[in-house]
Amino acid sequence: MTETLTVEQRRAALEGIAAEVRACTRCPLHAAGRTNAVPGAGSYTAEVMFIGEGPGFNEDRQGLPFVGQSGKLLDELLSMIGMRRSQVFITNVVKCRPPENRDPLPDEITICTQAYLYRQIELIAPKVIVTLGRFSMGLFFPNAKITQIHGREKWENGRAYLPLYHPAAVLRNMETLKPQMEADFRKIPQLVAQWASRQSSTTAASASAEPPEQLTLF
Numbered sequence: 398m399t400e401t402l403t404v405e406q407r408r409a410a411l412e413g414i415a416a417e418v419r420a421c422t423r424c425p426l427h428a429a430g431r432t433n434a435v436p437g438a439g440s441y442t443a444e445v446m447f448i449g450e451g452p453g454f455n456e457d458r459q460g461l462p463f464v465g466q467s468g469k470l471l472d473e474l475l476s477m478i479g480m481r482r483s484q485v486f487i488t489n490v491v492k493c494r495p496p497e498n499r500d501p502l503p504d505e506i507t508i509c510t511q512a513y514l515y516r517q518i519e520l521i522a523p524k525v526i527v528t529l530g531r532f533s534m535g536l537f538f539p540n541a542k543i544t545q546i547h548g549r550e551k552w553e554n555g556r557a558y559l560p561l562y563h564p565a566a567v568l569r570n571m572e573t574l575k576p577q578m579e580a581d582f583r584k585i586p587q588l589v590a591q592w593a594s595r596q597s598s599t600t601a602a603s604a605s606a607e608p609p610e611q612l613t614l615f
């Protein structure tokens with residue numbers, strides 16, 4: 398569906414979603430001390446989309462994702478792989494801050510992802526989705542354990558899903574998790590490159606599966 402939209406139509410649709418998010422009253426989080434909802438930020442044609450858990454104190458204040466300490470680490474990791482925030486799209490499972498930074502509840506996750514996140518994914522159509530932390534991972538890798546699957550991608554729906562630790566978890570255990578996070582992060586550009594070769598081999602396979610043109614002439 399996204400392939401049939403112009404970049405301008407995609408932009409308009411994503412800005413429409415952002416406006417809906419800012420005015421959202423679908424779940425109790427809107428009335429639980431929200432200053433600003435945080436729809437997400439970055440490129441509407443990003444090849445890589447990062448999905449965190451939910452806004453924290455600073456994100457709620459600014460209306461932008463990952464602007465606190467976790468965001469600084471994310472910027473550092475992005476720069477390690479030669480990427481900037483403006484090239485990727487960063488958002489969260491839930492768009493409003495859970496009070497006292499508690500975990501988002503199952504109903505909040507279901508309501509928010511169905512109303513917004515899955516539509517954002519459909520419109521941006523990233524080649525790689527990077528999940529940050531267990532709530533985001535749980536959307537695409539149900540019942541998985543982050544300690545077991547971090548850095549191990551799966552390919553589905555024509556894209557790669559890469560589960561990573563949450564930057565806040567890395568900040569709490571830098572000695573052990575930072576080297577693992579760096580190694581996992583280096584996979585991101587590799588997956589973007591693999592996406593292109595998977596596309597061309599899929600195209601070649603479907604072309605060779607088609608009957609030769611001249612057979613239809615006789």
Ligand code: URA
Nearest residue numbers: 449450451452462463
């Ligand atoms: N942690 C998250 O999961 N998301 C943010 O936007 C900030 C911190």
